[in-house]
Amino acid sequence: MSQDQVLIEPPELWSEIESSVAKGVQHRLVWHKQSGKKLDDAEQAFGRLEGKLSVFLKQQRNMFTAIGGLSDELILEILQYSIIDEEPRYNVGRRKKAALNPAFSLCARWRKIAVNTPSLWTTISLPSDLRFFRLCRDRSETLPLKLWLSDHKIGPKESIMDVLGTPLRHLVPRVATLHVDWSGGDCTLNAFFKMAIGQKEWPSLISLNVSNRDWDLDQAPVLNTPMLQELQFYGGSDDLRLVPFGKLVKFYFESCTLDSETILTILAALHCVEHCEISNTDPPLGRPEGDLPLVVLPKLKTLRLHTLEVEDAARVYRQLETPSAATIHFRTHTDDDPTNQASFGDLVGPEMAHCEKLSISWPSDDIKYTLESKTRGTITFELFSPENAPPRFRHLSTLSTHPTNLTVLNLHLWTLPCITILIPAMTSWSSIIQIGVCTEETEFEKLLTVLEETPEVVCPKLTTVNCSGTKFSSVRMKCFLQCRRNYDVPLQELKTTKGFAEPDVEIFMSLVPILTVFDSKLSVCGFEPPWFQTCMCNLDFRDQEWEEGA
Numbered sequence: 001m002s003q004d005q006v007l008i009e010p011p012e013l014w015s016e017i018e019s020s021v022a023k024g025v026q027h028r029l030v031w032h033k034q035s036g037k038k039l040d041d042a043e044q045a046f047g048r049l050e051g052k053l054s055v056f057l058k059q060q061r062n063m064f065t066a067i068g069g070l071s072d073e074l075i076l077e078i079l080q081y082s083i084i085d086e087e088p089r090y091n092v093g094r095r096k097k098a099a100l101n102p103a104f105s106l107c108a109r110w111r112k113i114a115v116n117t118p119s120l121w122t123t124i125s126l127p128s129d130l131r132f133f134r135l136c137r138d139r140s141e142t143l144p145l146k147l148w149l150s151d152h153k154i155g156p157k158e159s160i161m162d163v164l165g166t167p168l169r170h171l172v173p174r175v176a177t178l179h180v181d182w183s184g185g186d187c188t189l190n191a192f193f194k195m196a197i198g199q200k201e202w203p204s205l206i207s208l209n210v211s212n213r214d215w216d217l218d219q220a221p222v223l224n225t226p227m228l229q230e231l232q233f234y235g236g237s238d239d240l241r242l243v244p245f246g247k248l249v250k251f252y253f254e255s256c257t258l259d260s261e262t263i264l265t266i267l268a269a270l271h272c273v274e275h276c277e278i279s280n281t282d283p284p285l286g287r288p289e290g291d292l293p294l295v296v297l298p299k300l301k302t303l304r305l306h307t308l309e310v311e312d313a314a315r316v317y318r319q320l321e322t323p324s325a326a327t328i329h330f331r332t333h334t335d336d337d338p339t340n341q342a343s344f345g346d347l348v349g350p351e352m353a354h355c356e357k358l359s360i361s362w363p364s365d366d367i368k369y370t371l372e373s374k375t376r377g378t379i380t381f382e383l384f385s386p387e388n389a390p391p392r393f394r395h396l397s398t399l400s401t402h403p404t405n406l407t408v409l410n411l412h413l414w415t416l417p418c419i420t421i422l423i424p425a426m427t428s429w430s431s432i433i434q435i436g437v438c439t440e441e442t443e444f445e446k447l448l449t450v451l452e453e454t455p456e457v458v459c460p461k462l463t464t465v466n467c468s469g470t471k472f473s474s475v476r477m478k479c480f481l482q483c484r485r486n487y488d489v490p491l492q493e494l495k496t497t498k499g500f501a502e503p504d505v506e507i508f509m510s511l512v513p514i515l516t517v518f519d520s521k522l523s524v525c526g527f528e529p530p531w532f533q534t535c536m537c538n539l540d541f542r543d544q545e546w547e548e549g550a
Helices: 010-030 035-062 072-081 108-115 130-139 160-174 189-196 260-268 310-318 344-354 394-399 419-428 441-450 474-486
Strands: 123-126 145-150 175-182 207-212 230-234 250-255 275-280 302-308 327-332 357-361 366-372 379-384 408-412 434-438 464-466 493-497 514-518
Touching (some): 123 160, 145 160, 160 189, 175 189, 327 344, 344 379, 441 474
Parallel strands (some): 123 145, 175 207, 250 275, 327 379
């Protein structure tokens, strides 16, 4: 507004408008021969104008609210966040009116932005209300699509080709991401793709996610997907070859009764894979006989295989050739079977030669051994244990017999190994300089007893103990620190949590040069086992998760 403009107050404004309208009506209608009819028409027109004026005033009022002050760019970003990775709900009742995203209709301005932004309409679900399907198809213009395909809502008298096949074939050139949820019924997934698509090319398809509950023994068709990079498949291994594997970068497969030979056959086809996860819900009891192929995965960054019997896991692991920096995670079943040729200790043991940091934890029903090195990727082996059963650590004795450069040992366990296992193991690991432990108070005292063992000093190079998250007696800690000093191997640093030393740290402060006390609210523990109501350790256990953005 320029400086020479005068701001008219609302009462004056309305008075001026009213006077102007009255004069206009009188001038145009009062002396007209048909003034009666014209006045009726004017009255109706004023009624319509009143509604428009009310809408206009509401729009003006919205401009002065916080949300009304948002820029178009920010509103568009909000609308985009409102639809990210959200499966459409309009496939639930396609005979009813499809429900738009509520954010699209927040107000006239938001609706206008939504209607004129093609990227907001690129998610389509089949089956769908025909009018809504066409609306999304047309408003998305020529952009790549994310398509959800399901056979759950197809009626018994409906044609699967009419409801799914024809619209899918029309969209195939534009589909970049495809989610398939298939239950089977009268038409298997394999039969549907053969009938509806055949060898028609999917030129834009990059990511495919398939959940196939109706396992089909027929030969699966190989879809023509030259650009596919990511496959997630839930179903039988016979149906897995739905697409070529040659260019896959990310691969996730969940099935059951997969033996070592089947797993290696799948991995051998993944020449370009970087991130791979195979989940085996019911490992077979029988084991394949004969030699297994050597599998080379030159581009691998992360590999997760679970769950396998220990012997099957050992067979697979021996046949893998991966980059040294790859992160590997194996989950195995307990190996109580006396006929097993390989034990869990034998599986993990050879890797101790490259291990500089060993972390043993019990986060749920599994005992987890994580091996880390500066020159190699992290390798994790999990051993399943029955629910609520205390962990058994006989494998620790096997690990301690293998040569190693171990310098850091972390123990995040409800119960520690017995003293008869801990003493020989930790005696053999003579290069340890740091121990981290989070456990019960009585179990922690067990560890202190081991570190006081004679005549041979256990862990003579030990300089740091991190017992954050563990409660302990200050008197017992004083005895331990004094003992290590008497053996001429004094501790240089002790890390604990504020308030966890009972009664306080004053008793032993003079016996350790560096005392680090963590705030209990600043825990960096990577998990919270059920027996720790609130874990307050600072051992920083963290799984190497699948990196979606990698």
